[in-house]
Amino acid sequence: MRENRANSLKLKIGFLLAKNFTLSAFSLFVDTLRLGSDQRDNSGRIACDWLVMSADKHFVTSSSGVQVPPNAPLKPPTDFDYIVVVGGRINEKVEVLDSQAVAYVVNASHAGVPIIGLCTGSFILAEAGLLEGKRACVSWLHHGDFRERFPEISVTSHELFVEDGRVITCAGGSSAADLAAFLLNRHVGEFAEKNALEILQIARRRDAKEMQPRNPLGRGTIDDARVEKALLTMEQHVEDLLDIEDIAAQSGLSRRQLERSFRTALGVSPASAYLTVRLDEAMRLVKTTKIPLAEVAILAGFQNSSHFIKKFRQRFDMPPATVRKNLKLSGLLS
Incomplete structure (x- = not known):
């Protein structure tokens, strides 16, 4: 003092x-x-x-x-x-x-x-x-x-x-x-x-190194901190894609352990979850920006526009151009 x-x-x-x-x-x-x-x-x-x-x-x-x-x-x-x-x-x-x-x-x-x-x-x-x-x-x-x-x-x-x-x-x-x-x-x-x-009715003080609460997939609480960390890593590397082995290593796991943990916690593979995270980011960019769709594809980690449109349609039941068009017609995107 x-x-x-x-x-x-x-x-x-x-x-x-x-x-x-x-x-x-x-x-x-x-x-x-x-x-x-x-x-x-x-x-x-x-x-x-x-x-x-x-x-x-x-x-x-x-x-x-x-x-x-x-x-x-x-x-x-x-x-x-x-x-x-x-x-x-x-x-x-x-x-x-x-x-x-x-x-x-x-x-x-x-x-x-x-x-x-x-x-x-x-x-x-x-x-x-x-x-x-x-x-x-x-x-x-x-x-x-x-x-x-x-x-x-x-x-x-x-x-x-x-x-x-x-x-x-x-x-x-x-x-x-x-x-x-x-x-x-x-x-x-x-x-x-x-x-x-x-x-303040706070049960305990969280340690500095505890994970920030975040679930990019929006599937409720994730009980496995390693899966949560892997998802956050995916979210932070949407354009500059990481190999699943690198994501596993950053989470302190082998690829096989990460695969098993994702299946247990989320019922999907890490690769499938990564694709969902990327497509959700693409949807956000389509809805909230005027970035050309070809650039949105790149920002979401897709080098091929046709592959991006195919995967986008599979997830959201319509291509990104239709999402943009509907937003413009409704006045939500000028």
């Missing part, structure tokens, strides 16, 4: 909110701190304290439209144990965090203050150069965007959060509570973590 703190204060965090930040990630994180800082639900800032900082006094609007006012200017970084950058909607054309705040985060890092990228806060840290040579964690939803924008940075969406040196990146969503509870346990104690999670 730094010497300028009150004796009882064990954890102090400074928040920086990006434009269109994710309200759920921020609120889960800060409420976990609040409940762990005092007994029961008294909201006393006894063990923890936090500030929402900004270079100006303007309200920050979340992606849901709810506005949060900053309650402090940019304080000296060494006043805090962590600086948390809360990201939200990704927009390359908009400055999501003003240059003064970005410079503040960089200076905080250089001063030795640990930095946390919450939700797409990881993108902001990467843009600022704070993830060079480090391993980052992002949501499965943003994995492709991150890889495309920062190909030189090692990234995972198989885990809830990653701590690499003095930088922590977190997938966001409910994992924000897991990370906050982890920090409570580290700095305040197990009793603080327990109090927070019980009041």
